[in-house]
Amino acid sequence: MNTYPFTFDPSRPFIQQAGEWIADVFYDILPEAGLELRDEQIYMAFQLEKAYAEKKTIFAEAGVGTGKTLVYLLYAIAYARYTRKPAIIACADESLIEQLVKPEGDIHKLARYLDLNVDARLGKSPDQYICLNKLDVVRAEPSESDMYRDIYTDLPEFVHYADTMQTFRPYGNRKDYPALDDEQWSKIGWDVFQDCLVCPQRHRCGQTLSRDHYRKATDIIICSHDFYMEHVWTYEARKREGQLPLLPEHSSVVFDEGHLLETAAQNALTYKLKQALFESIVTRLLDGEVRETLAVAVEEVIVQSDMLFEQLARYSKPVPGSDRKDIEWNDKLLAQIARVKQHIDVIEEELVFESGLFTLDDYQLKIVEEHLEMIQLALGLCRQQDQLISWVTGENEDLTLVIMPKQVKEVLGEMVFARKMPVIFSSATLSVEGSFDYIADSLGIEQYLSFSVESPYDYKEQMQAELITDLYNQVEAGSVNDAAGKHLSISTTGMQGVSEQEIRQQTERVIRLIEQSGGRSLLLFSSMQELAAFRRMTEVMGITLPYRMLYEGTAEISHLISEFQQEETSVLCAVTLWEGLDIPGPSLSHVIIWSLPFPPNDPVFASRRQEAADAFHEVDMPYMMLRLRQGIGRLIRSRDDSGRVSIFGRELLQQDVRHAVEQLLP
Numbered sequence: 001m002n003t004y005p006f007t008f009d010p011s012r013p014f015i016q017q018a019g020e021w022i023a024d025v026f027y028d029i030l031p032e033a034g035l036e037l038r039d040e041q042i043y044m045a046f047q048l049e050k051a052y053a054e055k056k057t058i059f060a061e062a063g064v065g066t067g068k069t070l071v072y073l074l075y076a077i078a079y080a081r082y083t084r085k086p087a088i089i090a091c092a093d094e095s096l097i098e099q100l101v102k103p104e105g106d107i108h109k110l111a112r113y114l115d116l117n118v119d120a121r122l123g124k125s126p127d128q129y130i131c132l133n134k135l136d137v138v139r140a141e142p143s144e145s146d147m148y149r150d151i152y153t154d155l156p157e158f159v160h161y162a163d164t165m166q167t168f169r170p171y172g173n174r175k176d177y178p179a180l181d182d183e184q185w186s187k188i189g190w191d192v193f194q195d196c197l198v199c200p201q202r203h204r205c206g207q208t209l210s211r212d213h214y215r216k217a218t219d220i221i222i223c224s225h226d227f228y229m230e231h232v233w234t235y236e237a238r239k240r241e242g243q244l245p246l247l248p249e250h251s252s253v254v255f256d257e258g259h260l261l262e263t264a265a266q267n268a269l270t271y272k273l274k275q276a277l278f279e280s281i282v283t284r285l286l287d288g289e290v291r292e293t294l295a296v297a298v299e300e301v302i303v304q305s306d307m308l309f310e311q312l313a314r315y316s317k318p319v320p321g322s323d324r325k326d327i328e329w330n331d332k333l334l335a336q337i338a339r340v341k342q343h344i345d346v347i348e349e350e351l352v353f354e355s356g357l358f359t360l361d362d363y364q365l366k367i368v369e370e371h372l373e374m375i376q377l378a379l380g381l382c383r384q385q386d387q388l389i390s391w392v393t394g395e396n397e398d399l400t401l402v403i404m405p406k407q408v409k410e411v412l413g414e415m416v417f418a419r420k421m422p423v424i425f426s427s428a429t430l431s432v433e434g435s436f437d438y439i440a441d442s443l444g445i446e447q448y449l450s451f452s453v454e455s456p457y458d459y460k461e462q463m464q465a466e467l468i469t470d471l472y473n474q475v476e477a478g479s480v481n482d483a484a485g486k487h488l489s490i491s492t493t494g495m496q497g498v499s500e501q502e503i504r505q506q507t508e509r510v511i512r513l514i515e516q517s518g519g520r521s522l523l524l525f526s527s528m529q530e531l532a533a534f535r536r537m538t539e540v541m542g543i544t545l546p547y548r549m550l551y552e553g554t555a556e557i558s559h560l561i562s563e564f565q566q567e568e569t570s571v572l573c574a575v576t577l578w579e580g581l582d583i584p585g586p587s588l589s590h591v592i593i594w595s596l597p598f599p600p601n602d603p604v605f606a607s608r609r610q611e612a613a614d615a616f617h618e619v620d621m622p623y624m625m626l627r628l629r630q631g632i633g634r635l636i637r638s639r640d641d642s643g644r645v646s647i648f649g650r651e652l653l654q655q656d657v658r659h660a661v662e663q664l665l666p
Contacts, residue, residue: 003081004078004081004082005021005077005078005114005116006018006020006021013053014079014082015049015052015053015079016049016053018049018052018074018075018078018079018082019045019046019049021078022045022049022071022074022075022078023042023045025074025114026038026041026042026045027042029113029114030113033113035113036639038065038066038067038456039456040062040065040066040067040453040454040456041066041067041068041070041071043451043453044060044062044066044067044068044071044451044453045071045074045075047060047449047451048060048071048072048075048424049075050449051422051424051449052075052079052252052422054449055420055421055422056422056423056447056448056449057417057422057423057424057425057445057447057448057449058422058423058424058425058448058449058450058451059258059425059430059431059436059439059440059448059449059450059451060072060424060425060426060427060430060450060451061427061428061429061430061431061436061450061451061452061453062426062427062428062452062453063428063453063454063455063456063457064428064455064457064633064636064637065455065456065457065636065637065638065639066453066455066456068426068453069100069106069256069426070106070109070110072089072254072424072426073089073106073107073110073220074110075252075422076089076219076220076251076252076254076424077110077116077118077219077220079251079252079422080218080219080220080250080251080252081218081219082251083251084218085248085249085250085251086119086217086218086219086220086221086248086250086251087219087220087221087250087251087252087253087254088220088221088222088223088228088247088250088252088253088254089220089221089222089223089254089256090222090223090224090225090227090228090253090254090255090256090261091222091223091224091225091256091257091580092224092225092256092257092260092579092580093224093225093226093576093580094124094125094128094174094224094226094557095557095558095561095576095577095580096224096256096257096579096580096581097122097124097222097223097224098122098175098558098561099558099561099580099581099582100120100222101120101122101222102562107120107220118219118220119217119218119219119220120217120219120220120221120222121213121214121216121217121220121221121222122214122221122222122223123210123211123214123221123222123223123227123246123247124173124174124210124223124224124227125223125224125226125227125230126190126196126207127174127189127190127191128173128174128175128189128190129172129173129174129189129190129205129206129207129210130151130155130171130172130188130189130190130206131188131189131190131191131194131205131207132159132199132201132204132205133194133199133201134187134188134189134190134191134194135148135151135152135188136152138187138188139151139152144187147184148187148188151177151188155171155172156168156169156171158204159171159204168209170206170209170210170213171206171209172205172206172207172210173206173210174189174556175556175558175559177556178555178556178559179555180555180556181553181554181555182553182554183553185556190207192272193272193274193277195277195280195281195367196208197241197243197367198284198364198367211244211246215244215247215248221247221248221250223247224264225255225257225260225261225263225264225265226264226267226268227246227247228247228253228255228264229261229264229265229267229268229269230246230268231245231246231247232268232412232415232416233268233269233411233415234246235415237370237374240366240370241366241367241370242366250421251421251422252421252422252423252424253416253421253422253423253424254424254426255423255424255425255426256426256427256580257426257427257579257580257630258424258425258426258427258430258439259425259427259429259430259439259626260579261425261443262408262439262442262443263604265408265411265412265443266404266405266408266604267404269404269405269408269411270402270403270404271374271375271377271378271381271402271403271404272400272401272402272403273375273378273379273400273401273403274394274398274399274400274401275305275306275309275397275398275399275400276397276398278302278305278375279302279305281368281371281372282298282301282302282347282368282372283298283302284364284367284368285298285347285351285354285368286298287364290354291350291353291354293350294347294350294351294354297343297346297347297350298347300343300346301340301343301344301346301347304336304339304340304343305340307336307339308336308337308339308340309399309401311332311333311336312327312333312392312399312401313392313395313399315327315328315329315330315332315333316328316391316392319391319601320601322601322602323393324391324392324393324402324602324603325391325392325393326391326603327390327391327392329382329385329390334382334383337379337382340379341376341379341380344372344375344376345376347372348369348372351365351368351369378403379403381403381405382403386406387405387406387407388403388404388405388406389403389404389405389406389603389604389607390402390403390404390603391603402603404603404604406607407442408443408444409441409442409443409444410444411444412443412444412445413443413444413445413446414444417443417444417445417446425439428455428629428630428633429626429629429630430450431450431452432622434452436448436450456639457636457639457641459636459666460666461642462636462639462641462642462643463635463636463642463643463644463645463665463666464643464644464645465632465644465645465646465647465665465666466644466645466646466647467647467649467652467658467661467662467665468509468646468647468648468652469649469650469652469653469658471502471505471506471509471648472502472650472653498533500537503533503534503537504537504541506534506594506648507534507537507538507541507543508541509648510523510534510592510594510648511538511543511545513590513592513646514545514547514571514590514592515545517589517590517644518547518569519545519546519547519548519568519569519570519571520568520569520570520571520586520587520588520589520590521571521572521588521589521590521591521592522564522571522572522574522577522581522583522588522590522591522592522634522635523571523572523573523574523592523594524574524575524577524578524591524592524593524594524597524631524634525573525574525575525594525595526575526594526595526596526597526598526600527575527600528552528553528575530575530594530595531551531552531553531573531574531575531594534573534594535551535573545571546569547569547570547571548563548567548569548570548571549570549571549573550563550564550570550571550572550573551573552572552573552574552575552576552577557574557576557577560572560574561577561581561583564583564587564588565583565585565587565588566587567587568586568587570587577634578597578627578630578631578634579630581634582637583634583637584637584638584640584641585637585638585640585641588634588635588637588643589635589642589643589644590635590643590644590645590646591631591632591634591635591643591644591645591646592645592646592648593628593631593632593645593646593647593648593649594648595648595649595650596624596628596647596649596651596652596657596661597623597624597627597628597631598620598623598624598651599619599620599623599624605619605623621657621660625660625661625664628647628661628664629664632645632664632665645665647661
């Protein structure tokens with residue numbers, strides 16, 4: 001068992017003693033080890049002490065270079081040891097959880113300078129692990145590469161031979177296969193349509209085994225926002241099914257890049273109903289000598305489900321630049337949903353009688369009942385169109401109905417923030433014009449503490465910035481405003497309406513910028529379509545550079561980040577690294593932003609735009625400014641850093657957009 005990093009006096013409050021030790025760390029221990037004494041860290045430490053002492057939620061807004069990570073790590077570790085429960089550090093996405101545990105990361109700094117043995121383990125999302133069923137399918141395909149058969153052969157022996165499962169080693173992590181691109185990984189990686197509860201290989205699955213490993217952490221479990229929210233929403237259901245929750249009981253939670261939590265919560269509450277999967281679920285009830293009335297009910301609900309998906313296909317229309325289709329809700333469609341719900345009600349009533357006859361496997365029965373309850377809940381949301389975001393994807397048997405609630409604050413307020421536990425929101429961008437009310441209201445947080453600390457860096461001396469608009473002529477700029485002078489969102493996120501000539505000209509300019517920096521550049525895109533267009537254009541133009549070009553999607557993301565940091569002149573092209581990427585030194589000397597990061601054309605933002613009086617200023621601009629501020633923040637990561645930011649975007653021709661962006665620059 002890990003002990004406290006200081007001499008504990010049981011007669012005095014623990015948090016008070018922890019605060020005194022943390023003050024010694026920042027005033028004496030770290031400066032003696034050669035680290036800089038930062039007033040911002042001292043101030044933050046005193047603020048977090050209050051949050052931990054009172055077990056409250058706190059918004060800790062701290063600029064780049066304030067050392068906020070070290071502060072919350074020290075409190076999280078100390079409090080975890082006091083309560084004998086690990087702390088949870090939830091990062092914005094899977095690509096960032098590796099940042100905390102990298103060799104030069106903050107956890108290793110604490111271990112080195114404070115002689116702390118920190119037990120930190122990663123709780124990765126299911127899609128970061130190999131699905132043995134999918135691997136079995138793809139390796140059996142003659143047309144597929146031998147690579148998949150080699151992956152299977154190299155799996156641990158206990159995967160192949162169940163009787164040898166005496167001990168295990170972690171396996172199947174996406175990070176263990178850095179050379180696989182995203183498309184290759186998608187063929188073997190877990191996805192939401194895998195039904196793990198009835199999988200015969202679940203006890204040998206790397207995902208299952210990894211949970212046993214990270215659940216034993218004594219200090220810290222590091223996961224993504226999405227994974228933590230998945231834990232929250234599935235907590236009760238997993239307990240009913242006799243399963244352990246995804247995460248163990250914990251002492252505190254830190255939401256790093258906490259401004260992104262609402263989106264993660266919405267994603268976790270999203271329901272996906274696939275036609276073929278629904279049929280496979282209900283037909284499990286026929287595995288046994290069931291009564292005829294149940295068998296008839298199953299057959300009837302399948303017929304009604306087929307009719308529902310036929311109508312969804314009929315009453316949906318493609319969204320340009322997207323793989324989704326908008327649903328044209330009408331009385332006929334809602335009536336069919338009501339009929340499906342009624343038939344599921346009949347099955348649920350039949351199961352009450354069937355369970356008493358013991359003709360069905362009890363475990364299988366629980367699983368089906370949980371699925372049916374989830375489906376009923378999702379279809380029930382369709383009656384509340386004003387509280388719903390919905391769409392369909394896929395074709396034919398792959399047609400999938402997706403349902404998402406517009407607001408999650410009621411559920412969050414009840415299941416997360418009502419608990420008596422320290423909850424820390426950490427980010428450089430939490431407030432709006434100095435107020436935290438917007439984020440607090442959107443998350444259902446009624447009482448909270450807060451503070452703001454500016455970055456200590458001298459951006460005027462360390463950063464050069466330029467806005468590049470000369471590629472866009474005034475004729476193109478005319479589309480920025482309509483006849484009434486109102487703003488129109490003309491984001492190129494989906495690449496609609498962007499000519500090959502424009503892409504060519506911008507690619508040429510970007511290449512010149514990269515050459516001027518001798519590589520050493522992070523090129524940020526707003527979408528994978530933009531990144532693909534740039535990469536394709538460099539190939540069409542026959543451009544070859546003496547620098548290694550790294551593209552997100554061509555390998556596991558943390559591997560690409562490591563390569564970028566180690567190979568100083570390399571160039572990293574990315575879509576998901578606007579937040580959290582921390583690479584001090586010359587490897588990142590130039591941030592190039594391909595386009596202003598306006599929100600994507602997805603159902604969530606489409607819904608928000610519809611409800612806004614002025615969608616451009618109430619939805620598009622706040623999102624873009626927040627993301628742009630984060631992207632610019634990737635450049636200066638230490639007092640010794642210096643570099644350049646280059647920003648492209650047709651929207652910069654709008655005077656108010658340009659003025660707002662200029663306010664972010666030194």
